[in-house]
Structures are given as structure tokens and as C-alpha cells.
Amino acid sequence: MTASAATEPRRKSASLISGATGDWEVVIGLEVHAQVNSRAKLFSGASTEFGSAPNSNVSLVDAAMPGMLPVINRECVAQAVRTGLGLKAGINLVSVFDRKNYFYPDLPQGYQISQYKQPIVGEGEVEIDVDGDVIRVGIERLHLEQDAGKSIHDQSPEHSFVDLNRSGVALMEIVSRPDLRSAREAQAYVTKLRTILRYLGTCDGDMEKGNLRADVNVSVRKPGAPFGTRCEIKNVNSIRFIGQAVETEARRQIAIIEDGGRIDQETRLFDPQKGETRSMRSKEEAHDYRYFPDPDLLPLELEQSWVDELAKGLPELPDAKRARFMDAYGLSPYDAAVLVAERESADYFEAVVAGGKAGPVDGKLAANWVINELFGRLNKEGLEIGKSPVSAGQIGAIVGLITSGTISGKIAKDLFEIVWAEGGDPVTIVETRGMKQVTDTGALEKAVDDIIAKNPDKVEQVKAKPTMLGWFVGQVMKASGGKANPQAVNDILKAKLGI
Numbered sequence: 001m002t003a004s005a006a007t008e009p010r011r012k013s014a015s016l017i018s019g020a021t022g023d024w025e026v027v028i029g030l031e032v033h034a035q036v037n038s039r040a041k042l043f044s045g046a047s048t049e050f051g052s053a054p055n056s057n058v059s060l061v062d063a064a065m066p067g068m069l070p071v072i073n074r075e076c077v078a079q080a081v082r083t084g085l086g087l088k089a090g091i092n093l094v095s096v097f098d099r100k101n102y103f104y105p106d107l108p109q110g111y112q113i114s115q116y117k118q119p120i121v122g123e124g125e126v127e128i129d130v131d132g133d134v135i136r137v138g139i140e141r142l143h144l145e146q147d148a149g150k151s152i153h154d155q156s157p158e159h160s161f162v163d164l165n166r167s168g169v170a171l172m173e174i175v176s177r178p179d180l181r182s183a184r185e186a187q188a189y190v191t192k193l194r195t196i197l198r199y200l201g202t203c204d205g206d207m208e209k210g211n212l213r214a215d216v217n218v219s220v221r222k223p224g225a226p227f228g229t230r231c232e233i234k235n236v237n238s239i240r241f242i243g244q245a246v247e248t249e250a251r252r253q254i255a256i257i258e259d260g261g262r263i264d265q266e267t268r269l270f271d272p273q274k275g276e277t278r279s280m281r282s283k284e285e286a287h288d289y290r291y292f293p294d295p296d297l298l299p300l301e302l303e304q305s306w307v308d309e310l311a312k313g314l315p316e317l318p319d320a321k322r323a324r325f326m327d328a329y330g331l332s333p334y335d336a337a338v339l340v341a342e343r344e345s346a347d348y349f350e351a352v353v354a355g356g357k358a359g360p361v362d363g364k365l366a367a368n369w370v371i372n373e374l375f376g377r378l379n380k381e382g383l384e385i386g387k388s389p390v391s392a393g394q395i396g397a398i399v400g401l402i403t404s405g406t407i408s409g410k411i412a413k414d415l416f417e418i419v420w421a422e423g424g425d426p427v428t429i430v431e432t433r434g435m436k437q438v439t440d441t442g443a444l445e446k447a448v449d450d451i452i453a454k455n456p457d458k459v460e461q462v463k464a465k466p467t468m469l470g471w472f473v474g475q476v477m478k479a480s481g482g483k484a485n486p487q488a489v490n491d492i493l494k495a496k497l498g499i
């Protein structure tokens, strides 16, 4: 690929790293391995369940017994196609499985079945949003391949164990173009990709369980210069580590070049404890995988009508949902992005908007409540939205009570606390505990008169400085135990003070 760097507009999130010889730009491309969400493996019927007893989910195919033949799992293919469609990518109706040959104790076949020259999915893109810049990250390809087993090395040096439960589980390798220009952009890309996969239901995206991991390719250059030589950092397994790996690797490369050296293309490992990358193997030691088409498998041929059917079954994806939330509910881009980051929170929000018994409520106010009150509280307690003690219907009812003027925003927060701790119907709680807002003008006028009578000095001040009015509103609110309607108080005060 040639770099069209000179014409490439700079974006805010493409932060430069300053070195002794001036500013440097980092260039990143990612190869993400995503475990396909499927009950059975790519070429066998064995279970993919996580955390089973070692070697309990192993068929004769997975153990590479002589004479066993792979049979492709239709659901894994469908998941790859769905993912391709979700990445706005071209689906290749003919693709080929190849053998990638290498020796490792946890690879009993002596080769991994993968796709090389003819992958199932071609070019696509992922849109990310960093600091208000919308960046289109190119997807080069997506291919299907088998995962390997797992070697476990015991404390005592004589013992190593092999667990083949993961052997043969389907992976999608999603390769991006070198379109990313900072650690934050790389993190935003993986976060967004994970969100899309979760919406599609094609991968759990659980990095702690290792079902989403990234090979991070990093190079540096002077802005405007052609791409530099890249190093590939293998198997980085958290969003935070991806950011750290990019930063430390870029600085390592800058130091070498500024010292008069040059970068050798190599494969490196990120050590999170030390916060540095170290060499795993150089280009000279790179494997020759001797790829060739797997003679046990015919080329994979898909029918366009089947692909079309899968396309029809796709859910609304995060970008479309975000645009709809902004359009239909008047949400800010930021609020809409927060709500659509997880499908559960987007669904929860829409259930809040549907409201309680009194019907639909204002979307903006609903979004405020979900993001500030509910998410704030869930975070504090370390709870997921699925475990929220307050249901969407309950928040909808609280928002409805505010909108109708039945309770003030302040009382609504108390009400939220009660519902969080005790449950119950917000409308009934407001009735039985006398939490209704006082809009009765007579009662409010009396309260206002009291405050005015007690504070003649403040009355003089407010006439010169009308912003002091807030102090009076606050006093009346306090006297009413938060139940006075602030707007009504404001109006009465203005009339009585003549401002």
C-alpha cells in the first residue's frame, strides 16, 4: 500500500509523539481474532462451552485421529456472513479453506485449517468516533479458521499439559487496514468492533475469557513520509493493554530510529507487568506455513439467496440506532453513543421512553435519567444493567411524574432512592408518602411572603442584582422540604419583588 500521507488531513485524535528529532506519527493496523458464537466447533460437533473439564469437549476430529474428516458447521459460516454484512463488507460466494502448517504440541493435526487467498469476507469498514472526528477504518478481509488447543505448564518443570477443548473452535480473523493513528484510535476501533459483534450475536467479545484478542501492528513515520517498517505485537487481550502496547512500541521504535538504527520487521509480545514489548521472533525466523488448499474440504460455495436471507435477519446496528436516537428523541451525539454502546442499555432506554402506565415520556429527560442517575448508581454498586433493581418501567414512571409536574426533580431523586431500596410503584409511593409537588399558589405565596419579610437586606440587594433571585428560590424550596414547584416559586417571587 502506498501512503497518501501528504494529502491526508490531520485529525485531533491522531496525536503526534515528540522525539529528539521532531514529531512522529504512529501507524496501526489490527488483526482481531473473534471466537464465533456457536454451540459446536467449526468442523466437528464437539461443544464449545467455556470452563468445561479439560479434554471433555474433544471429538475424534479435534484430536486429529487418523482417517477422521472435517465437516463444516453451517452455523459458523452463517455467523461469519452476518459479521461481514455488519461490517458493510462484500461476501465472497466462493471461498477456500487452506492448511497452515506448523508444529506445536497443542495442534494435533500439525496444521490449522484457515483461509488464505480466498477468504469468506472481503473489504468493509468500521466507523469510529474519537473527539468528534468520524474516522472510517478500512477492513481488508475476514476469514474463518480453527483455534488451537491450550498448553498448560505446571510449576514443576517436568510437567506440561495439553487441553484440547479449544482445539477446532471457530475463529473469525478480522484484518483492518493500517488506518489508525493513535493508541486511542486503536482502542476506539476494538471497542466499536466488539460492540458490533455483540449486537450481531456473532461473538461474545469477552476479552477476559480470551474470546476476543488482537494482534497489533505498529510502525512510526514522520508526518507525510511513507509508512515505516512494522512490528506485530501478538495476542493482546484487553483494551487497556492495546493502548499501552501501541504507546510503548511506538516509543521503542522512535528511540531506535533516532539513535541511527532501523526497525526490523518482527513479532513481539507485550508484557503487561513490565509495560514493554519484547521480541518473539524476527522476520528471518518467520514460519513458512506452506499454505495449500485442504484436500479434505471442497471450496465453500454460498447461495446469494441465503446471504440475502441472513441480511434480512440482522438487528439494527449501533450506528443506525444512534442516528435514530438522535433523530427521534433529540439526543446529543454523546448521549446517544453512551446508550447504544451496549444493546441492553439501548433496549432499556427505549423501555423507559415507553413510560409507565401514563404512557410515553420525553426522550431527552429519559436519557438523562438513565445515563446520570441509573448508570451512575449501577457503576457505584458495580452492577450490570441486567441486574438493576430499578426496572425501565419504574424509571419511566418517575420521569412521567416529573414531566406532569407531580414531583420536582429533587424529589424525583429521593423517589429513585426509595424505589432502588424498596421497589414498588413510583406513582403509589408519591401518593402514600405525600411527595407531591406543591403548585397551590396560595400556599406558595405564603411561603414567599415569609422569606421576603425575614430578609429585607436581601430584598434590597436582589433589586440591584437580579441573579440573586436563585437564593430566594432556594430558601422557599428548603422551607417546603423540596416539594414546592420551582417554576411557580420563581414566577411568584418575580411578581412580588417587581423584577
Ligand code: ADP
Binding pocket: 027, 028, 029, 030, 031, 175, 176, 177, 178, 179, 217, 218, 219, 227, 228, 229, 230
Ligand atoms: P501480512 O500478510 O504479512 O500479515 P498484511 O498486509 O496482511 O501483512 O498486514 C497485516 C496487518 O498489518 C494489517 O492489519 C495491516 O493493516 C497492518 N499493517 C500493514 N502495514 C503496516 C504498517 N506499515 N504499519 C502498521 N501496520 C501495518
Ligand code: MG
Binding pocket: 175
Ligand atoms: Mg496478514
